[in-house]
Amino acid sequence: MFTASHIYIYGNTPSLIKADAAIVLGAEVWNNKPSPVFRERINHAVNLYKARDVSKLIFTGGVGVGKPISEAEAGKLYAVNNGVDELDILTETKSRTTNQNLKYAKEIAQQHNLSKFLVVSDPLHMKRAVEMARNLGLDAFPSPTPTTRYRSFESQLQFLSRETYFYFVYLIFRA
Structure with missing residues (x-):
């Protein structure tokens, strides 16, 4: 219960710092859109x-099963359509997991001399994601989404249970 509480609190405490880049963790693409x-x-x-x-x-994330576009590409298109300069967007399109998202983002960041990062994901995913980033050697800080699709108590409890499980698995296996 302590770990679940810590995950919940950590995910609702954003870092109020400036960084070189935001690493946006991928999520599913529906009909070529995020x-x-x-x-x-x-x-x-x-x-x-x-x-x-x-x-x-x-933007991170590969092509999901049966999807014509990678998560990273869908993220880039959406961001450009919302006012981000295309030259300020980097993508990695190989990853399938959170750890891979971060590993490949690190490789891209090194190529562009970026060294300080805000990790962007859902609040309840934040603790595990930032710990993974730091274990990969990234100077990373949490930047949880202030809005979430997991609004109901039931959906938040399910996500928290899942994240608590995966956090323990990560701690044990560092996978």
């Missing part, structure tokens, strides 16, 4: 960019 969950992440990243809290956006 799913509602992914859209919330992208909207938050676009707001960070427009507020000049970051100068680059790194």
